[in-house]
Amino acid sequence: MKAMVQRSYGSPDVIALRHTGKPSPGNKDILIRVHTATVGPSDCAFRKGDPFMIKLLYGFLRPKYAIGGTELAGIIEAVGADVQHFKPGDRVVGLSAKNFGAYAEYKCLPEESPLALIPDNLTYEQAAGICDGGATALTFLRDKAKLHKGQKILINGASGAVGIYAVQLAKYYGAEVTAVCSGGNEDLVRKAGADAVIDYTKQDFTGSSQSYDVIFDAVGKRSFSACKSVLAAQGIYLTTAVKFSVMLQMMWTSLSKGKRVIFATAGLVQNHATLTFLMKLASEQSLKAVIDRRYPLEQLANAHRYVETERKKGNVIIEI
Numbered sequence: 001m002k003a004m005v006q007r008s009y010g011s012p013d014v015i016a017l018r019h020t021g022k023p024s025p026g027n028k029d030i031l032i033r034v035h036t037a038t039v040g041p042s043d044c045a046f047r048k049g050d051p052f053m054i055k056l057l058y059g060f061l062r063p064k065y066a067i068g069g070t071e072l073a074g075i076i077e078a079v080g081a082d083v084q085h086f087k088p089g090d091r092v093v094g095l096s097a098k099n100f101g102a103y104a105e106y107k108c109l110p111e112e113s114p115l116a117l118i119p120d121n122l123t124y125e126q127a128a129g130i131c132d133g134g135a136t137a138l139t140f141l142r143d144k145a146k147l148h149k150g151q152k153i154l155i156n157g158a159s160g161a162v163g164i165y166a167v168q169l170a171k172y173y174g175a176e177v178t179a180v181c182s183g184g185n186e187d188l189v190r191k192a193g194a195d196a197v198i199d200y201t202k203q204d205f206t207g208s209s210q211s212y213d214v215i216f217d218a219v220g221k222r223s224f225s226a227c228k229s230v231l232a233a234q235g236i237y238l239t240t241a242v243k244f245s246v247m248l249q250m251m252w253t254s255l256s257k258g259k260r261v262i263f264a265t266a267g268l269v270q271n272h273a274t275l276t277f278l279m280k281l282a283s284e285q286s287l288k289a290v291i292d293r294r295y296p297l298e299q300l301a302n303a304h305r306y307v308e309t310e311r312k313k314g315n316v317i318i319e320i
Contacts, residue, residue: 003104004300005066009049012301012308015068023108027080030109032092034074035124037102037318038132039295039303040161041219042267043068046100047304069102069318070095070267073118073128083111091118093127093275095135097267103300105320116275119283126289127279129315133161134278134287136266137169137218140238143269144262145214149174154205154212154230157219158194159185162240164290164314166218167192172286178212180205188290188313206230214238219310224253224261231259238262290314 005018025031049055058064073093094115101107118127141147153170157163158179170177171193179194186197198205211232220241253260281287294317295303303316
């Protein structure tokens with residue numbers, strides 16, 4: 001099968017097309033013929049091995065897993081003898097956050113992996129896109145912040161893959177949403193449901209007179225220290241940034257009843273119920289995919305280069 005392989009950390013040039021053996025499912029595995037995958041900032045971070053914590057977890061000198069990619073959508077080609085809930089021909093979306101491998105024609109996943117059936121009215125790329133940013137946004141807003149009706153939330157990086165779904169989910173849960181993005185993306189985030197928009201090129205939201213119950217830094221660009229002044233007395237600061245300083249702040253603020261820092265390794269806590277819920281919302285049009293660009297598998301390196309410009313809107317899709 002064709003796969004995009006990297007044997008070392010580095011620039012997008014470390015990714016190369018290779019032909020590898022097609023995997024075979026074990027008794028509790030399903031074999032997926034991959035149609036679609038995604039590329040986001042986290043994929044670029046794993047490719048580079050930066051921040052350093054990635055190397056500590058996934059290989060100090062070289063990547064432990066040569067084929068990258070975590071979000072995928074495709075059709076089940078075969079199942080193991082003990083698989084109970086899926087069958088050949090099922091269209092599925094899933095996450096392979098533990099050992100990656102989405103950038104290939106086939107991927108085997110255990111049945112208990114985060115997997116869900118794709119509704120008939122969704123395409124593979126819509127399902128993969130929503131799985132990409134939607135799963136992370138849902139983990140932070142619903143599970144960590146317990147966001148609810150009447151709260152005020154500010155979402156920094158609102159036009160990105162996580163941010164654009166965070167806007168939609170925040171409105172689904174009844175919050176008042178302020179989106180931070182460039183002026184060129186104002187229409188996009190307003191269509192997603194934002195009540196107010198701050199153009200970060202013209203205004204620093206941390207100097208605002210407003211206060212927010214939740215600040216979600218979906219791009220990991222603004223620190224807790226910078227955001228504290230616009231957090232409500234018992235407000236929650238959420239960030240996708242994987243940093244030791246964030247971990248220390250989370251532990252320290254958890255000891256008080258005031259403003260708190262919360263971080264989650266969202267990709268590692270997903271499950272069948274989460275993805276099924278996202279697919280239900282998408283099927284009902286409560287959550288809509290936002291696709292920026294599409295690249296064939298062979299141009300994965302170019303997709304990485306585009307993501308690293310930090311100009312993408314919503315998802316970047318890999319067609320396999």
